[in-house]
Amino acid sequence: MIKFRNLSIIFVYTCLSLCFQLISTVGFDDGTNRHHRSPRTVTLRTKPEKTLQSRPGAPFKIALFADLHFGENAWSDWGPRQDVNSIRVMSNVLGYETPDFVVYLGDVITANNIGVANASLYWDQAISPTRARGIPWATVFGNHDDAPFEWPIEWFSPPGIPQVRCPLANSSCPGEEECSFRGTSRLELMKNEIKHNVLSHSSSGPKELWPSVSNYVLQLSSSEDPHSPVAFFYILDSGGGSYPEVISSAQVEWFNSTTQKINPDSSVPEIIFWHIPSQAYKRVAPFFGIHKPCVGSINKERVAPQQAETGIMKLLVERPSVKAVFVGHNHGLDWCCPYSQLWLCFARHTGYGGYGGWAKGSRILEITQRPFSIKSWIRMEDGHVHSEVILTP
Numbered sequence: 156m157i158k159f160r161n162l163s164i165i166f167v168y169t170c171l172s173l174c175f176q177l178i179s180t181v182g183f184d185d186g187t188n189r190h191h192r193s194p195r196t197v198t199l200r201t202k203p204e205k206t207l208q209s210r211p212g213a214p215f216k217i218a219l220f221a222d223l224h225f226g227e228n229a230w231s232d233w234g235p236r237q238d239v240n241s242i243r244v245m246s247n248v249l250g251y252e253t254p255d256f257v258v259y260l261g262d263v264i265t266a267n268n269i270g271v272a273n274a275s276l277y278w279d280q281a282i283s284p285t286r287a288r289g290i291p292w293a294t295v296f297g298n299h300d301d302a303p304f305e306w307p308i309e310w311f312s313p314p315g316i317p318q319v320r321c322p323l324a325n326s327s328c329p330g331e332e333e334c335s336f337r338g339t340s341r342l343e344l345m346k347n348e349i350k351h352n353v354l355s356h357s358s359s360g361p362k363e364l365w366p367s368v369s370n371y372v373l374q375l376s377s378s379e380d381p382h383s384p385v386a387f388f389y390i391l392d393s394g395g396g397s398y399p400e401v402i403s404s405a406q407v408e409w410f411n412s413t414t415q416k417i418n419p420d421s422s423v424p425e426i427i428f429w430h431i432p433s434q435a436y437k438r439v440a441p442f443f444g445i446h447k448p449c450v451g452s453i454n455k456e457r458v459a460p461q462q463a464e465t466g467i468m469k470l471l472v473e474r475p476s477v478k479a480v481f482v483g484h485n486h487g488l489d490w491c492c493p494y495s496q497l498w499l500c501f502a503r504h505t506g507y508g509g510y511g512g513w514a515k516g517s518r519i520l521e522i523t524q525r526p527f528s529i530k531s532w533i534r535m536e537d538g539h540v541h542s543e544v545i546l547t548p
């Protein structure tokens with residue numbers, strides 16, 4: 156083992172210099188072997204053409220699109236109308252902010268409403284406003300994206316089950332020709348997204364973390380030097396739908412080993428994105444309204460946290476480089492509150508799908524390189540801006 160460790164250190168050094176030239180989507184694909192110590196198991200799935208880079212002299216701006224819930228009640232007029240409304244919210248936000256990147260923060264679709272295996276078509280509609288403007292994006296799964304189909308009670312009334320129109324053979328879901336009510340898995344959704352979109356920075360993550368799929372890290376590079384990291388974005392799948400709502404011990408281990416490899420001295424800032432708030436959010440949640448140091452505009456429901464905490468928060472608070480966590484899930488919450496050295500933030504409900512009649516909008520992050528800072532605010536559908544907060548000391 157000692158020999159391996161030495162080898163590993165040598166490898167890490169070689170890798171650090173090499174990797175920084177290569178990393179953009181750093182999916183450490185060591186799926187064939189769970190032991191990270193052996194140098195040969197670490198291969199980088201690199202897509203250098205997909206490096207995120209700030210524009211010279213400009214901060215890097217990210218829009219979070221949370222809880223769009225496309226594909227609800229497709230059998231009624233109401234459902235498709237909500238999707239049109241959600242497209243309008245995204246288009247307005249993209250128009251006002253012109254972000255450099257978009258993170259789709261889970262619950263892109265409501266799979267429990269989608270009666271044929273064509274969820275990728277709804278997924279595709281949800282990413283279309285971003286794609287149409289040539290803006291790159293990344294997606295993370297929420298608890299509804301692969302939830303099992305639930306038969307609507309309306310289908311058992313006199314009008315009965317609506318005629319099911321199945322996707323065409325050469326639609327964006329090959330192999331999904333025949334009708335079924337089995338839904339579309341996380342892996343299929345991700346595969347279809349990646350295959351058809353050069354602007355997608357999403358990844359299915361290391362195999363050993365499955366059924367948890369959207370686990371990957373992206374590097375934001377400096378405008379002067381594409382090899383020099385300004386920040387790392389960690390995208391983690393917080394479960395739900397086809398398996399429990401949790402960040403597993405295996406994901407914690409993966410996060411730990413990945414940070415040790417690519418940012419061992421914690422010198423590069425790290426920003427975390429997942430869908431379902433961790434239990435720590437409950438601890439910082441403001442009572443009755445929102446008071447300093449928390450910043451936000453709606454505090455209308457209780458935090459609905461993950462089912463268990465298996466150690467991710469402990470790791471995050473031990474890393475001075477971790478600046479903030481961003482989640483969706485609770486449509487009636489949009490605050491940011493400090494927790495130890497970092498911030499726990501909700502996005503803002505972006506979609507007309509899903510519960511809650513609160514006005515729709517998008518949380519924006521603005522990352523400045525020197526000195527490093529993260530500013531955030533919420534941009535509403537009607538253009539109004541509020542809840543500005545600086546998330547760095």
Ligand SMILES: *[C@@H]1O[C@H](CO)[C@@H](O)[C@H](O)[C@H]1NC(C)=O
Pocket residue numbers: 229269270271273276277318319320321322
């Ligand atoms: C499948 O998706 C297409 C495109 O969004 C839609 O037109 C069609 O109605 C969907 N089929 C069903 C049964 O929902």
Ligand SMILES: *[C@@H]1O[C@H](CO)[C@@H](O)[C@H](O)[C@H]1NC(C)=O
Pocket residue numbers: 323324325
């Ligand atoms: C397949 O796609 C082509 C071009 O996209 C289209 O012209 C054609 O009608 C499609 N075929 C079927 C069976 O839908």
Ligand SMILES: *[C@@H]1O[C@H](CO)[C@@H](O)[C@H](O)[C@H]1NC(C)=O
Pocket residue numbers: 407408411412415466470
């Ligand atoms: C993280 O990795 C370090 C170094 O390999 C190790 O000492 C530590 O125990 C790990 N922590 C967890 C929670 O896995």
